[in-house]
Amino acid sequence: MLRASGLKKSYLSGDRRIEVLGGVDLAVMAGESVCIRGESGSGKSTLLNLLAGLDAPDEGLVEWEGTEATADRRARHLGMVFQSFYLIPELDALQNVLMAARMLGVPGAAERKRAAELLARVGLAERTSHLPNQLSGGERQRVAVARALMNAPRLVLADEPTGNLDERTGDAVVDLLLGVCRETGTALVLVTHNAAHAAKAGRALFLHGGRFA
Amino acid sequence: MPWYLYLALKQLFPTGRRFPFFTAISILGVALGVALLVVSTSVMAGFGHEIRRMIVDTQGDVQVRADGLVADSAGLAATVAKVPGVVASTRFAAGLVQVRFGDKRLYPTLQGVDIEHINGVIPLDSYLRRATLDDLDDDSVFLGIKLYDLLGASIGESIDVFSPMLLDDSRADVVTLPRSLKIRGVLEIGHQALDESTLLVTMRTMQDIYKLGGATKGLNLKLADNEDPDAAARRINAVLPPGVHAASWLTNNQDFLSILQLEKNMIFILLLFIVIVAGFSVTSSLLISVVRKTREIGLLGALGANPRQVAACFCFQGLIIGLGGTVAGLALGLGTLHYRNAIITVFTKLTASREAMDRFYQFSQLPSWTTTSDLVLIVSCSVVISTLAGLLPAWRAAKLKPVEALRSE
Ligand SMILES: Nc1ncnc2c1ncn2[C@@H]1O[C@H](COP(=O)(O)OP(=O)(O)OP(=O)(O)O)[C@@H](O)[C@H]1O
Ligand SMILES: [Mg+2]
Numbered sequence: 075m076l077r078a079s080g081l082k083k084s085y086l087s088g089d090r091r092i093e094v095l096g097g098v099d100l101a102v103m104a105g106e107s108v109c110i111r112g113e114s115g116s117g118k119s120t121l122l123n124l125l126a127g128l129d130a131p132d133e134g135l136v137e138w139e140g141t142e143a144t145a146d147r148r149a150r151h152l153g154m155v156f157q158s159f160y161l162i163p164e165l166d167a168l169q170n171v172l173m174a175a176r177m178l179g180v181p182g183a184a185e186r187k188r189a190a191e192l193l194a195r196v197g198l199a200e201r202t203s204h205l206p207n208q209l210s211g212g213e214r215q216r217v218a219v220a221r222a223l224m225n226a227p228r229l230v231l232a233d234e235p236t237g238n239l240d241e242r243t244g245d246a247v248v249d250l251l252l253g254v255c256r257e258t259g260t261a262l263v264l265v266t267h268n269a270a271h272a273a274k275a276g277r278a279l280f281l282h283g284g285r286f287a
Numbered sequence: 288m289p290w291y292l293y294l295a296l297k298q299l300f301p302t303g304r305r306f307p308f309f310t311a312i313s314i315l316g317v318a319l320g321v322a323l324l325v326v327s328t329s330v331m332a333g334f335g336h337e338i339r340r341m342i343v344d345t346q347g348d349v350q351v352r353a354d355g356l357v358a359d360s361a362g363l364a365a366t367v368a369k370v371p372g373v374v375a376s377t378r379f380a381a382g383l384v385q386v387r388f389g390d391k392r393l394y395p396t397l398q399g400v401d402i403e404h405i406n407g408v409i410p411l412d413s414y415l416r417r418a419t420l421d422d423l424d425d426d427s428v429f430l431g432i433k434l435y436d437l438l439g440a441s442i443g444e445s446i447d448v449f450s451p452m453l454l455d456d457s458r459a460d461v462v463t464l465p466r467s468l469k470i471r472g473v474l475e476i477g478h479q480a481l482d483e484s485t486l487l488v489t490m491r492t493m494q495d496i497y498k499l500g501g502a503t504k505g506l507n508l509k510l511a512d513n514e515d516p517d518a519a520a521r522r523i524n525a526v527l528p529p530g531v532h533a534a535s536w537l538t539n540n541q542d543f544l545s546i547l548q549l550e551k552n553m554i555f556i557l558l559l560f561i562v563i564v565a566g567f568s569v570t571s572s573l574l575i576s577v578v579r580k581t582r583e584i585g586l587l588g589a590l591g592a593n594p595r596q597v598a599a600c601f602c603f604q605g606l607i608i609g610l611g612g613t614v615a616g617l618a619l620g621l622g623t624l625h626y627r628n629a630i631i632t633v634f635t636k637l638t639a640s641r642e643a644m645d646r647f648y649q650f651s652q653l654p655s656w657t658t659t660s661d662l663v664l665i666v667s668c669s670v671v672i673s674t675l676a677g678l679l680p681a682w683r684a685a686k687l688k689p690v691e692a693l694r695s696e
Contacts, residue, residue: 128589129690149591156693160586162294164301176290177591205303221590 075261076102076125076229081134083120094120096284097134104228107252107262109272112281118265121281122233125263126152139228149177153222153230153260155251157237159214161206167193167217168202174224185224192220196250212243219251229261236268248274291596294587295603298576310608313572316565317612318619321669324558325620328661330627331551333654338547341478342536347377347408347507348516349523351533356502364506366526367533372519375407375509380493380502385449386486387465388438395434395484397448399493399503408509411474411487417442418472425492427471431485435473445469448486450496466496508533555664562669566676569608573601573680581687581695588689598685605677606670613669617662624655 078100084093094117102108112118123129125136127143136143138151153174161170171189175181181189193202196216206214215235222230232251236244248264248271255262264275272278280287299310357363360378367376380399385392402420405411412420415429423429428446430438440446447465456463468488476482494500510519516535523533537544577584584597623630631653 123690126589128693129688145588145591145593147591148589152591154589156586156589158582160582160589160693162297162583162586164294164297166302169297169302173290173294174590176293180288 075104075106075139076100076263077135077137078125079135081121081124081131081136083117083124083129083131093284095124095131098281098285100125100279100286102229102261102263104261105256105259107255107264107276109275109278110263110265110281111267111269111272111278114267116281117284118281119233122231122263122265126154126231149174150225151227151229153225153227155215155218155222155230155232155235157234159206159211159218159238161214161217161221163206166203166205167198167209170206170217171220171224174221178225189220189224192223193217195254196220212239212247215239215243215247216250219247219254223254223258223260226258227260229263230255232262232264234265234267236266236271244268245270289596289599290592291600292603295600295607298580298600299604299607309572309576310611313565313569313608314611314615316568317562317609317669317673318615320558320562320565321613321616321665322620322623323561324555324665324669325617325657325662326623326627327554327558328551328665329620329624329655329657330653331554332656332658332661335547335551336656337654338478339544341476341481342540342543344410344414345476345481346536346539348510348514349373349508349520349533349535350379350505350539351376351508351523351527351531352505353531355530356499357505357531358500358502360503360506363527363531366528367506367508367523370519370523370526372510372514372522373508374511375404376506377401377404377408378490378503378505379507380490380497380499380504382493382497383451384486384496386434386438387447387449388440388444391438393434393437395431395486397450397486397488397493397496399490400487401490401503408507414474414476416473416475422471423487423489425489425495426467426469427488428468429472429474429487430470431482432473432475433479433483434485435470437483440470442470442472448496450498452496452498466492468492505531559668562672565612566672569605569673569676570679573604573677574683576604577601577680577684577687581692584684584687585689585692585695588687589693594685597687598681601681601684602674602677605680606674609670609673609676612673613666616669617666621657624657627653627655 078098081095081098083095084091098121110118110121124131127136127145127148138147162173165173168189171192172181172185175185175189190202193199196219198213198216201209201213209217230251235251236247239247251262251264252274264271266272300307351363351367364376364378367373378401381396383394384397385394400411400423402423406420416432418429438446445467447467449465453463453465474485474487476485490503494502510516516537520533520535520538527533587597
């Protein structure tokens with residue numbers, strides 16, 4: 075499903091080059107859930123951005139289902155969830171979820187129905203017409219989860235989705251993410267600091283010194 | 288509707304916000320500029336239209352002149368009358384004279400009036416005050432109203448007219464007396480220069496004073512409605528004998544008409560700057576919006592948007608503001624024009640300047656002439672400017688890398 079090989083990434087800070095990733099290999103099977111842990115600054119977000127094709131590696135290759143990861147294919151293949159929820163403040167919950175579908179074309183009745191169902195699935199059936207600033211942090215993150223799943227991607231990348239949430243809410247969001255992905259057969263790559271969350275995933279990896287330990 | 292257009296609309300008119308100030312103020316800026324352009328070009332065109340009408344009303348549509356004098360003007364009139372499009376003709380003759388009244392000496396133009404035919408070409412009666420054309424006989428004169436004021440004469444008094452021909456006579460030791468003419472009426476054309484320098488007499492008196500015999504200087508022609516004056520002049524030239532030429536009023540007044548046009552264009556360009564300044568304010572508010580929405584722009588990238596679509600989102604915001612402002616500005620401008628006389632009445636009452644207005648502009652009503660071509664020009668300029676205004680923010684937004692945008696605090 076997803077294959078990354080020999081990913082290297084370094085940043086220039088002043089006149090010193092800091093190597094963040096030093097040749098990372100990763101393969102994610104369809105429907106599998108993988109957890110990535112690591113110290114702060116170990117390059118987890120950097121890796122996820124490379125996997126998403128948002129950033130280009132210095133060396134190495136990322137493939138989705140055998141073809142190269144490009145921006146144009148992202149909308150259809152990939153859902154992303156971030157630590158900050160990044161909802162569009164002018165749009166209500168339903169429209170935020172539909173925004174993912176809009177990238178592929180004008181949403182019709184079927185898409186609206188799916189968006190409403192997804193919101194119901196994440197427990198926000200009563201909140202579809204709320205604007206982001208009328209939602210709690212946990213509710214916002216659940217809207218973001220629904221948005222990530224809108225286009226029925228084969229893979230969801232989640233970068234510390236619980237980072238801005240309290241423990242109880244965070245647990246609920248991770249359970250939701252794992253549950254929905256399992257139901258729909260979606261592969262999940264979850265970056266987290268939380269050992270309990272990591273334990274729930276099918277496979278746990280630890281990033282250290284620019285490689286998986 | 289593609290997502291970038293949808294998002295552009297949503298960012299300008301957010302759900303649940305009753306009045307989008309941000310958008311309203313940008314739109315208002317463009318609208319004011321457009322309204323001013325509409326009002327001023329229409330009023331300028333109105334003045335131009337009045338002046339053109341006045342030129343045609345005093346010279347006819349086409350003028351036929353000879354290199355020297357036209358001896359057989361009746362024959363010439365008959366030739367010209369056969370040309371299609373020519374409706375009427377009247378003979379004219381004019382020349383400078385000196386006028387004395389008391390100790391005043393002025394140098395107006397003496398014009399001979401072809402009394403039987405003039406009203407077919409020139410609505411002279413509508414310019415006459417305190418007299419009709421029938422009052423003019425061989426010993427009387429009509430004065431332009433400004434000339435009348437300058438001389439300080441009154442109706443019924445006589446003025447002395449000296450023609451340059453007297454110089455020839457005195458060289459030949461012949462003593463000729465000036466012609467004494469009685470003032471019968473005044474003439475108000477509404478053009479300062481004409482009202483200051485016009486002296487109307489019968490054609491016979493003119494021919495006598497200028498020693499023309501039976502000759503005239505040429506013909507003024509009236510054309511059928513909607514006839515192109517230049518085309519008609521070409522047709523007339525084809526049948527004229529050698530040494531006689533026809534020229535349309537457009538050709539005869541080319542310099543003056545191009546000054547009018549230049550003036551109108553200058554005002555257009557100056558006022559266009561208001562729209563350009565409004566465009567800059569649209570640019571700056573959209574730039575602020577790009578900075579404020581950096582993280583959302585990153586998110587759009589993560590959702591699969593490409594930079595061109597992100598750019599389109601901001602470009603469309605400029606365009607929508609431009610369209611909104613243009614429509615509002617057209618409505619405001621045309622509304623102002625519709626109520627212009629009421630507005631001026633209030634304004635002149637406030638400043639107590641009604642008399643000055645009447646005296647300097649000759650109009651108690653402000654002329655206005657709105658043409659489709661002017662409106663099309665204004666609309667296209669304002670839409671192009673607002674689209675350009677969205678270009679810089681769009682470029683900034685497109686240049687943002689999703690990773691860096693998402694990382695930004
Ligand atoms: N654009 C950049 N320019 C310079 N250095 C960068 C840039 N982006 C990331 N880095 C550096 O790369 C390293 C890895 O950053 P990254 O955000 O991937 O860490 P992380 O593992 O996600 O940390 P955290 O758990 O705190 O989110 C950090 O040391 C950071 O300073
Ligand atoms: Mg991180």
